[in-house]
Structure formats: C-alpha cells, structure tokens
Amino acid sequence: MTSATAVKEVHTTHERQGFLKTYIFSLDHKMIAKQFLLLGLFMIWIGGGLALLLRWQLAYPEQPLPLIGASEQYLETGEPQSSMDRFWDSELSKSDDEQGWLTKRMPVGIITPAFYNALFTMHATIMIFFVVMPILIGCFGNFLIPLMIGAGDMAFPSLNMLSFWIAVLAGIIMIAGFLVPGGHAASGWTAYAPLSSDPTWTGVDWGQNLWCISLVVLGISSLMGSINYITTIINMRAPGMTFMRLPLVIWSLFIVAILLLLALPVLTAAIAMLLFDRLAGTTFFNAAGGGDPLLWQHLFWFFGHPEVYILILPAMGVVSEILPVFSRKPIFGYKAMVLALSGIAFLGWIVWGHHMFQSGMNPALGATFMISTMLISVPSAIKTFNWLGTLWGGNITFPAPMLNALAFVSMFVIGGLSGIYMASTVVDIFIHDTYYIVAHIHYVVFGGSIFGLFAAAYYWFPKMFGRMMNQTLSKVHFWFTFIPFNCTFFPMHILGIGGHMRRIYNPMQYEFLQQFEGWNIFISISAFVLGFSQLIFLFNFFWSMFKGKKADDNPWKATTLEWTTATPPPHGNFDVLPTVYHGPCEYSVPGAKKDFTMQTENVDLQAMSGNGGNGA
Amino acid sequence: MLDWLPPNISTIGQEIDNFFYVIYYITNTVFFLVMATLIYFLIKYRYKEGREAKYYHGNNTLEVVWASVTLVALLILALASQPLWSKIKQDIPPSDIVVQITGKQFNWEVLYPGPDNIFGTGDDYQIDNNLHVPVNRVVRIVLKSKDVIHSFFVPSLRLKQDAIPGREILAWFEANKTGKYEIPCAELCGFGHSGMLGYLFVHSPEDYQKWQQETWPPDIEEVGL
Amino acid sequence: MTSRTADFDQIELAEDTREVRKRHGSGAPPGIIDDDFDPGNDANGETRPSIGNAFIATLLFLGADIMLFAGLIGAFVVFRYGAENWPPPGQPRLPVGVTAINTAILLLSGFLMAHTWRLLAGRNRHQIVKWLLAVLALGVAFLMVQGYEWLRLLDFGLKLSSGVFGATFYTLIGCHALHVIGAVIWLSAVSLRIRLSSHAFDERRIESVKLIGMYWFLVVALWPILYGLVYWS
Numbered sequence A: 001m002t003s004a005t006a007v008k009e010v011h012t013t014h015e016r017q018g019f020l021k022t023y024i025f026s027l028d029h030k031m032i033a034k035q036f037l038l039l040g041l042f043m044i045w046i047g048g049g050l051a052l053l054l055r056w057q058l059a060y061p062e063q064p065l066p067l068i069g070a071s072e073q074y075l076e077t078g079e080p081q082s083s084m085d086r087f088w089d090s091e092l093s094k095s096d097d098e099q100g101w102l103t104k105r106m107p108v109g110i111i112t113p114a115f116y117n118a119l120f121t122m123h124a125t126i127m128i129f130f131v132v133m134p135i136l137i138g139c140f141g142n143f144l145i146p147l148m149i150g151a152g153d154m155a156f157p158s159l160n161m162l163s164f165w166i167a168v169l170a171g172i173i174m175i176a177g178f179l180v181p182g183g184h185a186a187s188g189w190t191a192y193a194p195l196s197s198d199p200t201w202t203g204v205d206w207g208q209n210l211w212c213i214s215l216v217v218l219g220i221s222s223l224m225g226s227i228n229y230i231t232t233i234i235n236m237r238a239p240g241m242t243f244m245r246l247p248l249v250i251w252s253l254f255i256v257a258i259l260l261l262l263a264l265p266v267l268t269a270a271i272a273m274l275l276f277d278r279l280a281g282t283t284f285f286n287a288a289g290g291g292d293p294l295l296w297q298h299l300f301w302f303f304g305h306p307e308v309y310i311l312i313l314p315a316m317g318v319v320s321e322i323l324p325v326f327s328r329k330p331i332f333g334y335k336a337m338v339l340a341l342s343g344i345a346f347l348g349w350i351v352w353g354h355h356m357f358q359s360g361m362n363p364a365l366g367a368t369f370m371i372s373t374m375l376i377s378v379p380s381a382i383k384t385f386n387w388l389g390t391l392w393g394g395n396i397t398f399p400a401p402m403l404n405a406l407a408f409v410s411m412f413v414i415g416g417l418s419g420i421y422m423a424s425t426v427v428d429i430f431i432h433d434t435y436y437i438v439a440h441i442h443y444v445v446f447g448g449s450i451f452g453l454f455a456a457a458y459y460w461f462p463k464m465f466g467r468m469m470n471q472t473l474s475k476v477h478f479w480f481t482f483i484p485f486n487c488t489f490f491p492m493h494i495l496g497i498g499g500h501m502r503r504i505y506n507p508m509q510y511e512f513l514q515q516f517e518g519w520n521i522f523i524s525i526s527a528f529v530l531g532f533s534q535l536i537f538l539f540n541f542f543w544s545m546f547k548g549k550k551a552d553d554n555p556w557k558a559t560t561l562e563w564t565t566a567t568p569p570p571h572g573n574f575d576v577l578p579t580v581y582h583g584p585c586e587y588s589v590p591g592a593k594k595d596f597t598m599q600t601e602n603v604d605l606q607a608m609s610g611n612g613g614n615g616a
Numbered sequence B: 001m002l003d004w005l006p007p008n009i010s011t012i013g014q015e016i017d018n019f020f021y022v023i024y025y026i027t028n029t030v031f032f033l034v035m036a037t038l039i040y041f042l043i044k045y046r047y048k049e050g051r052e053a054k055y056y057h058g059n060n061t062l063e064v065v066w067a068s069v070t071l072v073a074l075l076i077l078a079l080a081s082q083p084l085w086s087k088i089k090q091d092i093p094p095s096d097i098v099v100q101i102t103g104k105q106f107n108w109e110v111l112y113p114g115p116d117n118i119f120g121t122g123d124d125y126q127i128d129n130n131l132h133v134p135v136n137r138v139v140r141i142v143l144k145s146k147d148v149i150h151s152f153f154v155p156s157l158r159l160k161q162d163a164i165p166g167r168e169i170l171a172w173f174e175a176n177k178t179g180k181y182e183i184p185c186a187e188l189c190g191f192g193h194s195g196m197l198g199y200l201f202v203h204s205p206e207d208y209q210k211w212q213q214e215t216w217p218p219d220i221e222e223v224g225l
Numbered sequence C: 001m002t003s004r005t006a007d008f009d010q011i012e013l014a015e016d017t018r019e020v021r022k023r024h025g026s027g028a029p030p031g032i033i034d035d036d037f038d039p040g041n042d043a044n045g046e047t048r049p050s051i052g053n054a055f056i057a058t059l060l061f062l063g064a065d066i067m068l069f070a071g072l073i074g075a076f077v078v079f080r081y082g083a084e085n086w087p088p089p090g091q092p093r094l095p096v097g098v099t100a101i102n103t104a105i106l107l108l109s110g111f112l113m114a115h116t117w118r119l120l121a122g123r124n125r126h127q128i129v130k131w132l133l134a135v136l137a138l139g140v141a142f143l144m145v146q147g148y149e150w151l152r153l154l155d156f157g158l159k160l161s162s163g164v165f166g167a168t169f170y171t172l173i174g175c176h177a178l179h180v181i182g183a184v185i186w187l188s189a190v191s192l193r194i195r196l197s198s199h200a201f202d203e204r205r206i207e208s209v210k211l212i213g214m215y216w217f218l219v220v221a222l223w224p225i226l227y228g229l230v231y232w233s
C-alpha cells in the first residue's frame, strides 16, 4: 500500500516549499483543514468565554464579576479596598469619553444590560459561524473529502486557500465589532428587524454593520468552499468509488455543501437589505416607511432552518462513520441513511415558519409549517434507529471517538424530541422564547454538533498529525464534558416549563421566576466546569501533536480510503491512486481473514460471506 | 417536571397543558425506549475476545416500519392540535371588552375605549403596564407596537403574541381566577427588554366595576359634553 | 511513482488514473454494485469526469446566484402584492417603453452568445472574437440605456430611500446591473485573451468562452423575469 520511498521523496519536495507556502498560503487541503481547525479552536474560547459571562450574570444578577469586579465594601462605602477597586474608582471619575472599553461594558465589573444583549448575540454568532462551521465543514470537509474519495486534492486548491483566508477576514471583521463605539451587535443572532435595522433602538451603530459585513464576507468564503466540495465529490472520485460506495460522512458533507450553496445567498440578500436600511435610508423592514418587519424573519429563517441542519449533518456523518468502526459492523441501512439525508435536504426548505408561530404571521400558515416540521423529524428518526441497529450484534469497544459518538446519539435524541414540543403550534405558544428553546438549541448544537466535532477530532487526529491523542486524558475530558453538559442544559427545560424567558438580563426582576434562582446558580456552576474542562482537550490536543505516541497508518482498523495511505498523508495523498471495490464499512465479513475489509481490497464479498450481508 | 408550569388561570390553558402532557408522555416513552435499547446493546454487545460481530447491512422492511410509525404518530399529533390552534389564533370569539395594548421601549401602554366603548373618542382611558379585566369574561386585545417587536406574554394565561410595528394583531383570553399576574415581554426589544414588565389584574365583576368607576373618565354623553 | 503537486491539472488526473489502472491491471472489480446514479462510472466501474470541473463550478455558482435573486425577488413580491397602490402615489412610473427596447437588446445579446457557442467548434478565432465583441457591445449598450434611465428617474425624485418602491427597484435592478457589469468585464477579459494570445484556439479557450457564456445566459434569462415583475406588474 504505502511505499516508503515515495513518502520520503514527497517529504523532501515538501520541505523545499518554504514556510509561507507550507503553512500560510498552502494549497494542500490537509493544511487548509488544519488552518480551519485552528480558527475554530481559537474562536471557541471567545464564544465560550462570552457564554460564561452570560452565565455569571444569570446566576448572580448585577453582582461584580470575580477577579475584575470591585469589592463589596467599595460598592457600599466608596472606599477602595483592592487594586481593582482603585482602578474602578479612577475610571468612574473620568468623563464618559475617557472611560475605557471595560468601563463602558461592565462598570465596577457589573455587566450592563446593553452588553448582556451583545454577549448572547455574539456568543451565538461566533459559535455557529466561527466554531461549528469552520471545524465541522471547513476542517473535516477539507481533510476528509479528497482522502476518502481517493483524490489527490480538491478540485480547486487555490479557491480552497482563498476560502480559508476570506473566512479569517470575516472573523477579524466580526471581532473588530467588539472594539467600535456603541458596542457590538446586540439584537440576537437572529437580528430581528426593526431592532437591528435602526440604530436608534439599540444605540449600536457600527457593531451591527460589521456583523452584517462579516457575515456577507463569510458567505463568500462558504460559497467558494461549497462549490469546491461539490465539484470535488462529483468529479474526482477514485475509480470504482461510486456514489453508493461513498462513506456516509462524505454524503453528509455533499448535502451540506448543497444546502450552504443555496441557503447563504438568501442570507446575503437579506443582510444587504438590512445594511441598506441602516446606511442608505431604505425602509425594507421599517413599517413606518412602508416596509415589513416580518419580511426579515421570513428571509432569515428561510436561510436559518437549512442552517441548523448545516450544523448537524456533518456531525451525523461523522457518527455514521465511527459507530461501525467501533462496533465492527457494517452501518445499518446505508441506503436509508442516504435517503434520510436527502430527505432532510429537501424538507429543510419548507419548515422555516416554525420559528414564527407567535410572530403574527397568518395563523393558517402555522398549521402548514407544523405539518412540514413533523415531516422533517422522520428522516432524523430513521437515522437514530439505524444507529441503534448498527450497535445491535456488534463487538463494541469504547475509545474516546466512540464515547463522543454515543453521546451524540443520545443527546441528539433529547434535543430532537424537545423540538417536537415546539413543532406543535399550541404548545409553542407557551414555550416560544423561553429557556425551553435554549435547552433545545444546546442539546442539538452542543450535544449534537460539538460532540460530533469532538468525536471527529479524536478519530482523525492520528491521520492529521501522525500521533495518537492520549486516551486517558481523552476519556477524562469526555466525562468532564458529558456530565457538566447535562447539568448545564438539562435544567433549562425546567426553567422553560416555568416560563423563564430567554434573552433576559435579570430573571430576578420577575416574581414568578424567583423560585428559579437556585437552578440558575446550579446551571452556571455546571457551565463553568464545562468550560474549564475544555482546557483538558486543549492540553491533550497540543501535547499529543508533539509528544503523542506515533500512530500507524490504520490505528482504528477502519476500511475507508484515508487509512490506506501514510500517516500523515503525503502531498498528493496517495502514491498510487486507489481503486475501490466495495462499500465503506465492510466489517466482520464472514470468511475474511481480518474483521475489516478495506475499500481497496479486491475481494468478492458476496462469494465470501454467502449472502453479502443480506437485507439491504 | 410538569409541576413547574405556572398556575393556569385561563379557559384554554388547560387544553394547551394537556397537549403538553401528551407530547411529554410520547417523547418520554420514546426517549426511554431508545436509551434502554442503546444501553442494553452497549452492555450486551460490549467487546469480548473472539466475539464475531454480525455481518448485517440492514433490513428494508424495518426501515419502512419505523419510518411510517414515526410519521403517523407525528401527523396525528399535528392534526390533533390544529383545532385548538385555530380556536386560539383564528376564530377570535366576540367579546364586549376590548383593550388596545401597545408595546414601546420599554412599557406596555394599555388603552381602554372608555365608557362609550369606542376607541379614539375623548373618553379613552390609558394607563401604563396595568391591565385590569373582569373574571370569566372574554377579553379581546388589539396588539400594536410603536417601535420594535415586543411580545405580549402572560405565562398564567398561556398566552403569547408578538406585537409588530405597523400591524394590529388580535388576541383574546378568558381568565377564570382573580388575582395579580405578571406580563413580561418575551421578544428581545433592546437593552430594557428585561424588566419590561406589566401586570394583569383579574377582578371579580364587582371589583372591576369599582375600578372602572374610580379611574375611568366619565362618559362623554352622560355628562353631556 | 506519480506524486502530483497540489495544483495539478484535471486532464492530467484523468490520464493518470487510466495509467495507474493499467498498471494495476484490474478489470471489472468483482461484486460491483451497479449504480445508475453515477454518470461517471462506466461498466468497468471506472470513474472519469464527464463534465469538467470548471463547468460544474460555474453551474453551482449560477445556482447560488439564483438564490440571491430569489431572496430579493421574494422581498419585491411581498411589497408589490402587499401594497394597495403600486407605484405608490407620488412616485414616478417606470419607463416601460425604453426598457422594452433595452430588454430586446439584452435578449439579442443572448442569441448572439448562443450563436457564438455554435461557432466554437469551427475554432475560427477571429470570427469568434468578432461575435463576442458584438455581444459585449450589446451588454454595454444595455448598461448605458439603463444608466440613462436611472439618471432620469433620480431626476423625477425616485431615490433608493424613497420608500419600498424605490428601494426594491434600485436593489433588484441594481443587483442585476452589477451582474451585467460583471459579465461585461469577464467577457472583455476573455475576448482580449483570445485576441491577444498567440496560442492556438484550444480546448481551454473554448471552455473559457463557454463559461462566460453560461454566466451571460443567466444574466439575460433573469432580465425578462425582472422586467415583467418590476416594470409591468
């Protein structure tokens, strides 16, 4: 399979390329994948840090933050006690113009209501657009597509590089929004107009503009990426790699790329109108000028619902890859999985109205959207049952990738089932805009996408960096994520049932929410544990990159093409272009010498096993 | 978990809660079945030296069965909740108490038509943040907004409806228990969103009359202006 | 050993693939599932791209572009059919007549482009450039007529900021105009390269004409829809 001399040869040419070409402006999809990974891993700390600030305010409303806040005595007496007190003292004595960045957002360490709004807006924006998308789609899409379909690289390597750097530019613009006067965008990640379309309502000026510009720029990056992915998958598959032999993760990335391609331009159109409203005096979303605030919601959710599937589908693909490997069984219902993916891709376009049941849109439409939303749950059900079917009769081991994949399955089920409550128009009347929605969001995006992301990172790390991640630390990290995750987000269902609104600065202002103070504190403490346990991952990741045990070519004994080449793969990926003879997960074929049959092995499965695994 | 629901004081609230319970029992059953199966498989089929995993690619009959069962269950759920939905949002019942509620940053303006029961005449009565209604009467609300989107939310009534600038949206309720209840704003509307809070006072008919007499301006026609 | 660099050429890959397969000497893999889904697979299970990468990419780009217009058209439709009077009182009517001529100009350019496509097989460089320049001239003419119309409308007081009528008009028509400008620039570049290069009029040149052609067709095809929606309805 791997020819050692070829690898060496490739490596020497590699070194001659120079630092800039190898690490910065690399055209190699594997390097671009790593760049996307770093971008995401950088942003997750910002997005997560903002979440922890939110949680502080919710648990201890209007109390100074630890470490940077002023002391209690100072607040009572005005006598500075600590160095932080003296700092706040001098800041507060300054005029408005001279006050520093921090003082405008959290004087004496107390988060202001306006800053709180910016916090959850940017938390969600960063997590969705700059963590989950760059990592699951940018990184793993880039890394896996050529390797798993047996291609030397992407169809358009330069476009690929450009796509990454444009994403970085979008990230810089987004972060710059924190620094401009007036603060960052504070109208929620959904940016409902007219709150978002007119600075007079929020006092946020360039923050919201930069938010818009950044997402348009990111849209361009995604457009390039998705064109590249689709073209590559259509045109560059190795001989014998038919569509129905593609690994499911490639299928899901293929579908995601199509969704991205078609959904993001709609967001771009909507954002262009929003920007015109803000900067050019148009009144698209301003009722007084003849516009329609609901138009924004329709356009946003027409993009937004496909977007949430964009976040989950790659993770579903990853899990469909990992479960068979560690149960040593073929995936249950490959064709049904592909059909379910395509079903989601179609139905995803006709359910957007379920975010707008209480918005004042025509109630008759509510009924239609309820039915279509119920329909789109069916493909997810099919996938869930097929994952269970894959485990049935397996020979299951539990290394870190498998643990995270199993966490995905169970957490996605919770998040999906809570979606059913909201899909029912009448129940949504009560739980809309409460923490029930926040619980749903996090069970699907954290319990789903982020566990999928961890599973993928643990599983493909050896191929990416040539070394194994430390298994003990990985498992410690898993349990320190899984348990605090549930402690953080499960009680949010309870808050939601109690009517606890989302996006509120201080729940203690409401009598009917006072009983939830204890829960809010519990949630926040769990969130801090959850946040800080990610340091274990961070440490393990970078330590293993340099000090981990060397990985061999196929450490998990998997069957797909990326494991046939060297670890890490050379420039050009394969020294001999692979030929594919069967589907992606032929494990435990009766009569075979090993319990995994590589896609490149020229053997007749039907003859070997008698019935080819039947049923399918 | 169901104990956490705020006390219900509206005539349709119980029906909404019932739907909540139905979905609660369905999803809980599904959840426990799925989890039980998952954990059972994980234990039963955990790695054993020399165990042969089944070589099995799936079963189309099974796929069709579980897809159709889910589909039918969900469709029934959707269709069953439809009548209640149209009762709440579409077939607004006639009522003799009409109140106009306008959201603005960061207050609820509550406007009564006054003794003549017509809006826009001199005897309209407006107060901020307090909505007074009699018990056991259908109250119709005309929701408006002056600036951005707000959402009129009364947890105890199981009522939530966004107020959109440029539109008048109708909502209604019938409270069946007297008392004072909170009316938070449920849609992000700016830095004062949290704390945009009104109160609903459900009075007995006598108390309502008394409140009217004490606060409303006199009927224009009666006084003869 | 074939160790390709990252930015290898597609054609090279296709040849490469066959070469490697020859070396492998494998015929039809056993147990192959036939797969009528996949046009790239012939009976031997061999994958050979039947459409070039650049074509697929351009098609996909056009798809994304259509969605961009779908968003803007959606907004227009909401306002147009939600309004009682359209154009709203006090707003100027749009120049239906002049634009009809302009529509004809653009449609004609589309036909000329189609004609140029048919000429490609002949590989007569001068002839092709001539036709391309004709297309280009029509595109520029379209832009100039539209620019003139815009100036007049601005004179009549129709601005981007005059209500949703002006806003939808300028965004939707303006977005299309930007596309025409893009198409004109792209077409000029293609024509210039063909004109100036000393290379033979090879496959790559043919492809470059076809790609701009596809884009041009989209821009032309969108216009009657916009004209009907915005000027007539």
Ligand code: HEA
Residues within 6 Å of the ligand: A190, A308, A309, A311, A312, A354, A355, A373, A374, A376, A377, A378, A380, A381, A384, A412, A413, A414, A415, A416, A417, A419, A420, A422, A423, A424, A428, A431, A432, A433, A437, A440, A441, A444, A445, A448, A449, B027, B030, B034, B070, B073, B074
């Ligand atoms: C990854 C992201 C993701 C995913 C996959 C989903 C999946 C689903 N979502 Fe969710 N959703 C979000 C992300 C996501 N959502 C976000 C971010 C918001 C909030 C946006 C905002 O306002 O900020 C939101 C909001 C949201 C709303 C709006 C609520 C409101 O604001 O009032 C609704 C309403 O219908 C909804 C429904 C659903 C449904 C029905 C599914 C279904 O696809 C789920 C299907 C899965 C299952 C059902 C589980 C598995 C199935 C079985 C085990 C079979 C048996 C099941 C039964 C018989 C019931 N979601």
Ligand code: HEA
Residues within 6 Å of the ligand: A044, A045, A047, A048, A049, A050, A051, A052, A053, A054, A055, A120, A121, A123, A124, A125, A127, A128, A131, A132, A187, A188, A189, A190, A438, A441, A442, A445, A446, A449, A450, A488, A501, A502, A503, A504, A505, A527, A530, A531, A532, A533, A534, A535
């Ligand atoms: C991929 C998406 C994603 C992810 C991963 C998360 C992760 C988390 N989210 Fe978030 N969230 C959303 C998407 C996401 N969220 C969305 C879409 C909304 C809706 C927004 C809106 O209403 O507009 C939302 C809203 C939201 C709210 C509701 C706010 C409100 O309505 O008022 C809350 C409150 O608890 C919350 C909490 C958290 C927490 C504690 C985490 C934790 O999982 C985070 C864990 C932390 C890390 C992984 C990083 C670790 C970092 C550190 C240890 C840094 C330490 C440094 C410092 C303290 C500076 N999120």
Ligand code: CUA
Residues within 6 Å of the ligand: B103, B106, B149, B150, B151, B185, B186, B187, B188, B189, B190, B192, B193, B194, B196
């Ligand atoms: Cu008003 Cu929120």
Ligand SMILES: [Cu+2]
Residues within 6 Å of the ligand: A304, A305, A308, A351, A352, A354, A355
């Ligand atoms: Cu949705």
